[in-house]
Amino acid sequence: MGLSKETLLNLYDTMVKIRTFEERVGEMYYEGKLPAFDIAAGPIPGEMHLYSGQEAVATGVCANLQPDDPVTSTHRAHGHLIAKGEDLKKMMAEIFGKETGLSHGKGGHMHLFDPNLHFGCGGIVGGGIPQAVGAALAIKKRGEDRVAVSFFGDGAANIGAFHESLNLASIWRLPVVFVVEDNLYAISVPKSASTAVRSNAERGAAYGIPAVQVDGQDVLAVYEAAKEAIDRARRGEGPSLIEAVCYRFRGHFEGDPELYLAKGEKDKWKERDPINILGSQLKAQGLLTDAEAEAIQAKMTDLVAEAEAFARESPYPAPEEALEHLFA
Amino acid sequence: MAGERLLTTQKAIAEAIAQEMERDDRVFVMGEDIGAYGGIFGATDGLLAKFGPERIMDTPISEMGFIGAAVGAATEGMRPIAELMFVDFFGAAMDQIYNHMAKIHYMSGGRVKVPMVLMTAIGGSYSDAAQHSQSLYALFAHTPGIKIVIPSSPYDAKGLMIQAIRDDSPVMYFFHKGVLGLGWMTPNPRATGVVPEEPYTIPFGQADVKREGSDLTILTVALMVHRSLDAAEQLAEEGINAEVIDLRTLVPLDRETIVNSVKKTHRVVVVDEDYKSFGMSGELAAIVAEDALDYLDAPPKRLAVPDVPIPYSRPLEQYVIPTVDRIVAAARELVSG
Ligand SMILES: Cc1ncc(C[n+]2csc(CCOP(=O)(O)OP(=O)(O)O)c2C)c(N)n1
Numbered sequence: 001m002g003l004s005k006e007t008l009l010n011l012y013d014t015m016v017k018i019r020t021f022e023e024r025v026g027e028m029y030y031e032g033k034l035p036a037f038d039i040a041a042g043p044i045p046g047e048m049h050l051y052s053g054q055e056a057v058a059t060g061v062c063a064n065l066q067p068d069d070p071v072t073s074t075h076r077a078h079g080h081l082i083a084k085g086e087d088l089k090k091m092m093a094e095i096f097g098k099e100t101g102l103s104h105g106k107g108g109h110m111h112l113f114d115p116n117l118h119f120g121c122g123g124i125v126g127g128g129i130p131q132a133v134g135a136a137l138a139i140k141k142r143g144e145d146r147v148a149v150s151f152f153g154d155g156a157a158n159i160g161a162f163h164e165s166l167n168l169a170s171i172w173r174l175p176v177v178f179v180v181e182d183n184l185y186a187i188s189v190p191k192s193a194s195t196a197v198r199s200n201a202e203r204g205a206a207y208g209i210p211a212v213q214v215d216g217q218d219v220l221a222v223y224e225a226a227k228e229a230i231d232r233a234r235r236g237e238g239p240s241l242i243e244a245v246c247y248r249f250r251g252h253f254e255g256d257p258e259l260y261l262a263k264g265e266k267d268k269w270k271e272r273d274p275i276n277i278l279g280s281q282l283k284a285q286g287l288l289t290d291a292e293a294e295a296i297q298a299k300m301t302d303l304v305a306e307a308e309a310f311a312r313e314s315p316y317p318a319p320e321e322a323l324e325h326l327f328a
Numbered sequence: 329m330a331g332e333r334l335l336t337t338q339k340a341i342a343e344a345i346a347q348e349m350e351r352d353d354r355v356f357v358m359g360e361d362i363g364a365y366g367g368i369f370g371a372t373d374g375l376l377a378k379f380g381p382e383r384i385m386d387t388p389i390s391e392m393g394f395i396g397a398a399v400g401a402a403t404e405g406m407r408p409i410a411e412l413m414f415v416d417f418f419g420a421a422m423d424q425i426y427n428h429m430a431k432i433h434y435m436s437g438g439r440v441k442v443p444m445v446l447m448t449a450i451g452g453s454y455s456d457a458a459q460h461s462q463s464l465y466a467l468f469a470h471t472p473g474i475k476i477v478i479p480s481s482p483y484d485a486k487g488l489m490i491q492a493i494r495d496d497s498p499v500m501y502f503f504h505k506g507v508l509g510l511g512w513m514t515p516n517p518r519a520t521g522v523v524p525e526e527p528y529t530i531p532f533g534q535a536d537v538k539r540e541g542s543d544l545t546i547l548t549v550a551l552m553v554h555r556s557l558d559a560a561e562q563l564a565e566e567g568i569n570a571e572v573i574d575l576r577t578l579v580p581l582d583r584e585t586i587v588n589s590v591k592k593t594h595r596v597v598v599v600d601e602d603y604k605s606f607g608m609s610g611e612l613a614a615i616v617a618e619d620a621l622d623y624l625d626a627p628p629k630r631l632a633v634p635d636v637p638i639p640y641s642r643p644l645e646q647y648v649i650p651t652v653d654r655i656v657a658a659a660r661e662l663v664s665g
Contacts, residue, residue, distance in 0.1 A: 105641030
């Protein structure tokens with residue numbers, strides 16, 4: 001596709017950054033919770049849905065976006081927000097429930113918002129999809145060339161909001177791209193048992209929306225499909241849908257016993273780690289050495305460590321702050 | 329002895345469903361992750377192995393679809409149980425719940441029955457934030473036509489579930505995550521208790537006086553029953569005798585037990601994990617005012633979520649959800665003030 005070395009290395013950097021962040025959150029999550037797992041305990045309480053394994057999707061899509069392109073996401077949002085360019089410190093502080101977090105601790109891991117990056121997400125499956133349509137509507141009404149993107153899972157493609165949103169986006173010809181991250185499961189329910197079509201890309205046709213399926217472990221394939229869809233939206237030619245077939249390397253949430261997985265299934269998918277796939281390609285092309293890859297990893301480890309230190313040292317909000325921010 | 333068997337609330341619910349499924353082949357269950365996973369909160373634990381995928385049906389994430397399908401199957405004479413994983417997800421299905429499940433019997437002049445159970449998880453105190461921690465029973469008690477069941481103990485959970493399945497009207501059955509005895513929640517000794525093995529029912533509309541007292545009445549449900557009992561123990565050490573009443577069902581409501589207790593104690597505090605305004609605490613205060621005003625030595629007190637969404641951060645969440653300390657403080661104020 002002839003991407004510049006800089007672009008390729010940025011893709012690599014972002015994926016490593018996401019993975020490093022997620023794996024560290026995954027470690028810290030268990031602090032204070034064991035031996036008898038108590039979801040309410042430790043520095044990071046509550047549910048935790050991590051993005052490890054799916055990095056290529058957020059990265060390949062967001063590399064085509066500007067900071068002011070609106071993005072709506074899901075309960076599994078860390079990767080999307082990092083790819084959008086968020087400051088890891090503010091993100092980590094929010095996940096710790098600290099005053100210095102993106103939302104002063106009101107939102108937490110599933111409810112990350114940043115108006116500067118036009119980013120929002122939430123814990124209700126499908127909840128973000130119509131909002132991306134609305135963001136695109138606002139863009140179209142003002143005649144801007146921005147584009148809205150909604151990330152959601154294969155599970156979300158079975159909720160009414162998905163279908164209503166596709167139809168609206170199509171009849172109004174809105175600049176929005178729907179990105180279905182097909183990681184094969186909605187919690188324990190496999191897509192094959194929940195979805196009437198083989199690929200959610202087939203559903204685009206029902207709404208007159210161009211749709212493609214891509215290999216979601218291959219960041220270059222995602223990048224290319226996203227570029228085409230996003231460019232089309234910017235040109236005023238309406239919505240698109242991308243189904244990225246991918247896999248989550250951790251449980252649905254931390255603590256998931258994963259009894260629904262076939263034996264060896266995950267290991268097989270791990271052989272197609274999106275970071276290794278791009279890494280090998282870059283090395284084969286002489287664009288990345290082992291030493292450089294190690295240096296990138298070290299840099300991301302440091303960044304995440306700084307974010308962690310910032311989050312740990314930050315104060316909690318004062319309890320009475322619970323009453324603030326109800327109305328504008 | 330069989331009657332002395334101990335179960336967690338979660339296991340008691342699953343057992344109740346299993347026994348009714350054995351007794352009545354019209355009973356079946358639909359919901360997300362209720363099959364192989366056994367329900368995120370274990371309400372259908374082990375049932376897939378017993379009854380198979382025809383009767384324990386994993387659904388897509390299509391709440392309007394499968395809850396509406398439960399309504400339709402019920403009107404055709406089946407007795408479906410649908411699980412809405414967290415009550416917070418009601419929005420995706422609200423039309424089917426509020427306008428159809430609740431109203432078909434009335435709109436048909438009593439000719440069409442909707443014998444279904446909609447069970448769902450409620451409650452917070454574990455930092456799951458604004459979209460996974462709500463209680464919301466008052467929202468559903470507000471619309472006429474839905475029976476509202478909220479067990480707080482393993483014994484009640486089983487008897488009320490069997491009663492719910494056998495009821496010819498739609499029942500919403502709310503299980504609080506903190507009373508289930510789940511291995512991954514904050515440990516709660518009150519979540520385990522004696523549950524008879526044989527099926528039994530508990531009639532709706534009968535509150536349970538969990539603890540008798542003479543100085544004030546605490547009216548509550550779900551996890552707040554446990555916190556109120558803990559508070560009552562502390563209060564007893566100070567010489568304050570609190571009567572703790574677990575309402576168990578909001579619709580129908582045991583008005584008589586409430587009013588009789590307040591006539592005896594002359595003081596009442598409602599402890600509610602739902603939002604404060606236009607909800608359970610206001611309703612109960614109004615009932616006391618209507619039927620026992622002359623007996624009151626002090627205005628009713630209300631402890632509830634102070635009309636904000638449930639925040640994520642631990643100190644913020646602890647500030648909005650009633651704690652044992654705040655129940656004790658409210659009771660103390662009521663008695664001394
Ligand atoms: C409306 C609604 N229904 C159910 C849930 C519970 N839930 C949270 S995530 C999830 C599975 C989502 O699957 P998918 O959309 O494929 O995303 P993934 O978790 O695989 O990233 C479910 C059922 C919810 N949060 N909201």
